[in-house]
Amino acid sequence: MCLDFINTLDDRFSNEPKELLKSYLDLARFGEDTGILSDLQVDRLMTKSMQYPEGAQSALESAIRMREAMHEVFWALVQRKPVPRAPLMILNGYVKDSAQHMNVVSRDGHFEWEFDSTDSDFDAPLWPIARSAADLLASEQVQFVRACASKTCEWLFLDESKNHRRRWCDMTKCGNRAKVKSFYTRQKKASK
Numbered sequence: 097m098c099l100d101f102i103n104t105l106d107d108r109f110s111n112e113p114k115e116l117l118k119s120y121l122d123l124a125r126f127g128e129d130t131g132i133l134s135d136l137q138v139d140r141l142m143t144k145s146m147q148y149p150e151g152a153q154s155a156l157e158s159a160i161r162m163r164e165a166m167h168e169v170f171w172a173l174v175q176r177k178p179v180p181r182a183p184l185m186i187l188n189g190y191v192k193d194s195a196q197h198m199n200v201v202s203r204d205g206h207f208e209w210e211f212d213s214t215d216s217d218f219d220a221p222l223w224p225i226a227r228s229a230a231d232l233l234a235s236e237q238v239q240f241v242r243a244c245a246s247k248t249c250e251w252l253f254l255d256e257s258k259n260h261r262r263r264w265c266d267m268t269k270c271g272n273r274a275k276v277k278s279f280y281t282r283q284k285k286a287s288k
């Protein structure tokens with residue numbers, strides 16, 4: 097999920113990168129599409145962002161700072177280069193903030209981690225994303241993070257194929273793909 101988030105700056109390496117997080121509403125929609133926020137949270141946060149546009153805007157800017165730090169870290173990893181310290185420190189700031197909103201809850205006879213189900217904190221979508229990046233970095237799976245082999249794409253993805261030789265972010269679309277119109281149409285199709 098953190099990799100999908102990084103990909104919300106589409107065509108990153110082209111002359112005209114496409115920013116898919118243009119407003120706080122886009123960030124809330126990302127939370128909706130990826131299931132990290134409940135429908136109720138999304139509705140309330142969207143409403144609140146209309147009432148308090150400045151707070152929403154600063155949360156959006158913070159989300160983009162986090163995304164760019166994540167990109168630097170994961171891009172160094174896929175390039176097999178040393179991970180620079182500065183973006184990792186920035187990411188850790190978000191990881192710490194995220195940890196402050198985590199709870200252990202009892203559900204159906206077992207315990208699980210859950211984030212505060214707040215509908216008033218504009219930063220709520222950032223917590224699970226930061227956590228997802230930290231979990232991925234600290235896992236065995238991190239070695240299977242790849243950049244799409246299409247030079248017009250270069251989206252990051254997790255290669256979960258059996259022999260770990262996947263080269264394209266999406267086999268059906270990439271390579272010779274006509275690029276999808278937006279991140280969100282892709283998400284919608286994937287969920288159907």
Ligand SMILES: [Zn+2]
Nearest residue numbers: 244249265270
């Ligand atoms: Zn691709």
